[in-house]
Amino acid sequence: MQVAPEVLEALEKRLPVVALESTIISHGFPYPANLECALTAERVAREEGAVPATIAIVGGVVRVGLSRSDIERLAAAKDVAKASTRDIGTLVALGRTGATTVAATMAIARRAGIRIFATGGIGGVHRGGQSTMDVSADLEELARTRVAVVCAGAKSVLDIGRTLEYLETRGVPVLGYQTDDFPAFYTRTSGFPVDARLQDPGEAARVLRVRDELDMPGGEVIANPIAPHDEIPPAEVEAAVEAALRDADRQRISGKAVTPFLLARIHEMSGGRSEQANKALVYSNVRLAARIAHAYQMR
Numbered sequence: 001m002q003v004a005p006e007v008l009e010a011l012e013k014r015l016p017v018v019a020l021e022s023t024i025i026s027h028g029f030p031y032p033a034n035l036e037c038a039l040t041a042e043r044v045a046r047e048e049g050a051v052p053a054t055i056a057i058v059g060g061v062v063r064v065g066l067s068r069s070d071i072e073r074l075a076a077a078k079d080v081a082k083a084s085t086r087d088i089g090t091l092v093a094l095g096r097t098g099a100t101t102v103a104a105t106m107a108i109a110r111r112a113g114i115r116i117f118a119t120g121g122i123g124g125v126h127r128g129g130q131s132t133m134d135v136s137a138d139l140e141e142l143a144r145t146r147v148a149v150v151c152a153g154a155k156s157v158l159d160i161g162r163t164l165e166y167l168e169t170r171g172v173p174v175l176g177y178q179t180d181d182f183p184a185f186y187t188r189t190s191g192f193p194v195d196a197r198l199q200d201p202g203e204a205a206r207v208l209r210v211r212d213e214l215d216m217p218g219g220e221v222i223a224n225p226i227a228p229h230d231e232i233p234p235a236e237v238e239a240a241v242e243a244a245l246r247d248a249d250r251q252r253i254s255g256k257a258v259t260p261f262l263l264a265r266i267h268e269m270s271g272g273r274s275e276q277a278n279k280a281l282v283y284s285n286v287r288l289a290a291r292i293a294h295a296y297q298m299r
Contacts, residue, residue, distance in 0.1 A: 003112055004065025010051040011113050013279065016293035018045045018286065019109035019117040019147070022056035025071060026080040026099035027260045028120070029211045035075035036281050039068070042202060043119075048290030053114055055105045057083055060095030064112045074099060082260075088292060094152035102149065103141035106219065109144045114292040115208065117147050118289035120282045121155040121185040122221065125162030126258065127245065134258070135166065141219075143234045148208055148220045150289040152281040153190060156237050157244070160190045165198045167221065174221045175207065179290060183225035186231075186232040186277050194223060195214035205268075205295035226286050231281040232273055 003011075010017050015194040027040045031250050038054065045052040054066045056074060061072065066216035074080055077123075083091055083098030087177050120260065122258050123136025123190075142149065154163050164182060167174055174182060184190040198204045204222055211220070244265035255262045267274045 001062040001064065001108070001111065001218070004063070007053045007065035007112070014297050015115070016050035016080055016290060016297055017053055017114050018050045018289045018293050019056040019105055019114045020045070020052055020286070020287065021105040021117075021119050022054055022066070022074055023082055023101045024120060024282065025054075025056075025074045025182045026077070027082050028278070031075055033275060035072060037282060038071050038075065039063040040274060040279070041282055042285045044283050045118075046288045048287055048294070050137050050290035050293050052286075053109070053169060054180040055100050055108050057088065057091045057096070057100065057103050059097055060092050062092060062108055064108060064114070066271070069070065079251065085141060086137070093223045101138065103137040103184055106138075106141045106145045106147045108137065110146050115146070115148060116150065116192055116284040118150045118282075120151065120278055120285065121153055121180040122149060123259065124154045125155070125166055127159045130286045134255075138241050139172075141168065142167065142172045142221065143218045146212070146217070148204075148222055148292070150222045150224055150285045150292065152226050152285060153223045154185065155240050155259060156185045156187065157259060157261070157266075160184055160192055164192050170218070172221060173207075174216055174223060175204070176195075177204070177222055177224040179223065181223050183223050184234070185235075185281070186226065186274060188231050189234070198222065199293040201281065202290040203290045205298070208292075210255040210297055216239050222288075222292070224281075225287050226277060226281040227270075227284060230277050232277055236270070237266075240274075243269060254265045271293075
């Protein structure tokens, strides 16, 4: 594993560091929107006084903190693997390049000593998952890896009720940032409650510190709703999701290909509005994560 000098120095000096995933670069948006999103996310973290640590596997090396040229290559390449936790060892051994998912980014961030991670939305239990057993590795990683994940809730294509039940069973606290209702990615509410409400970054940081001191296992979900002016109406999102799910079923899309396929179809059906909403929520989450990271280091 190689940690970028800037990230390593920040960690040694106990300065705010925010981990960022790379799947959003290689599999989240078309080029060049993916490049714009990745670079803007890093810029937002810096504006808030935090060091961004974008994580990926590059040529068989786990990298914590990428150069601009690394990000540009990930954005333009067509053959980058989607790397979950189970794929890390294989990609490293075979000298391949992989963009890390939420689960893989958490695992690597923890090993590097990074406590806070910002992403778009977590994975979860897929619709029909009670029969297919299609459950994202993100949930298991949250149960065992002490990294706080700042997100806009779970992706709208998922079974959010079962996702929250799974997190409860595995002992993962779901905390709402200035909300009592768990957000659903493109929409501010899902109809399901969070475990506790956080009013400011300081409260979030206190929860993380206390869980550290008590040596509680696993991470935390810090759910930050998309801003009202960026939200897509819930009925519109649900109609697009249902249509995309039917398309996926007809085309026999399964496994790790499901979520990228569904998000791409929703992008098409929303006339690009979902892409703008996705970018907006990512930047909002990075900004909040940076503020929490700053508060977390103020001991």
